[in-house]
Structures are given as C-alpha cells and as structure tokens.
Amino acid sequence: MAEIIGKTTEISFNVNILIKKEDGLFVAHCLELDLVAAAKTAQESQREIVALVCAQLDYAFANDNLDNLFHPAPAEAWRDFYACKEQTELKYKIDSTFEQKPGSLLKSIIPPWLIAKTCDSTNQLCHA
Numbered sequence: 001m002a003e004i005i006g007k008t009t010e011i012s013f014n015v016n017i018l019i020k021k022e023d024g025l026f027v028a029h030c031l032e033l034d035l036v037a038a039a040k041t042a043q044e045s046q047r048e049i050v051a052l053v054c055a056q057l058d059y060a061f062a063n064d065n066l067d068n069l070f071h072p073a074p075a076e077a078w079r080d081f082y083a084c085k086e087q088t089e090l091k092y093k094i095d096s097t098f099e100q101k102p103g104s105l106l107k108s109i110i111p112p113w114l115i116a117k118t119c120d121s122t123n124q125l126c127h128a
Contacts, residue, residue, distance in 0.1 A: 012091070012113035013057055017049055018073075018081045019120040026122065031078055034071040042120050054094050054114055061110040062098035084119030091115055 016031045025038040028049035033056055037048035060069040072078075092114040 011111045012115045013094070013111040014115045014117070015053055016081055017046065017116050017118040018077055018084075019045055019118060019122060020080070021122045028118075029073060029077055031073040031081060032070060034073045042122055046116075046118060050092050050114065050116055053116070054092065055097075057094060057114070058096050058098050058110060062096070080121060081119050084121060086123065087117050087119050089115060089117045 015033065018029045018031060019042050020027050020029070022038075025040065026042045026045040027036060027038045028042075028045035029036050030049050030053050033053060035049065035052050035056060037045050037052055039045040039048055056069065060066050094110060094112055094114050096110055
C-alpha cells in the first residue's frame with residue numbers, strides 16, 4: 001500500500017506543448033487537451049495557448065465537467081514532441097475567473113499552477 005510521505009500545497013496541472021511554424025504563423029498545440037493557438041511569434045503563441053489551457057481548466061472545474069476535459073492530440077503531434085531534444089518547462093499561476101456552478105465541489109480544488117513543458121520545433125537546437 002502506498003504511503004503519504006509529506007503534505008504539499010504545490011498541486012499543479014502538467015501539459016506538453018508543441019510549437020511549429022505553419023504558413024507563416026507559429027502554432028502552439030497543447031497535446032493533452034488538443035487545443036491550438038496561432039500567433040506571429042513563438043512567444044505569443046506560447047502565451048495564447050497557456051491562456052487557453054488555463055481558461056479550459058477553470059471552466060471544467062467550475063462546471064464539474066472534467067469528463068470532457070481531455071482530448072489527446074493525434075499520435076503524429078506526440079511523436080514530434082518527443083523527438084524534440086530541447087524542452088523548456090515553465091510554471092504559470094492559474095487564476096480562476098468563472099463562477100462556480102451551484103453545488104460544485106471541484107472549483108475549490110482547481111490546481112493553482114500550470115506546468116507547461118514546451119518543445120519549440122522552430123528552434124534549431126530542438127531536433128539537432
């Protein structure tokens with residue numbers, strides 16, 4: 001049987017993000033939720049996808065809708081992500097903005113942090 005070793009308040013939600021350049025735009029793809037954001041720079045697409053992921057998490061927890069939260073990306077996107085040799089990991093604060101659905105207990109347990117591991121495949125070092 002598993003034993004709880006310590007207590008932590010650092011609960012997080014972890015995602016993998018793949019950034020590619022397509023048709024002159026940088027496209028960021030959250031692989032666990034199959035969400036996509038596009039922008040003129042890789043940094044902008046990263047910010048946009050993080051905002052989308054945080055909003056999706058907040059909405060799902062506020063509305064007791066975790067069953068519909070996960071939609072994995074196609075296998076090709078996962079292969080591209082794991083072929084990446086250089087990934088960065090950043091921590092973002094999740095700020096809740098949706099009102100809690102009456103009777104919802106999940107809103108009070110939404111993870112306060114999003115950990116995003118990102119592969120920027122437009123970076124020359126990524127697939128070196």
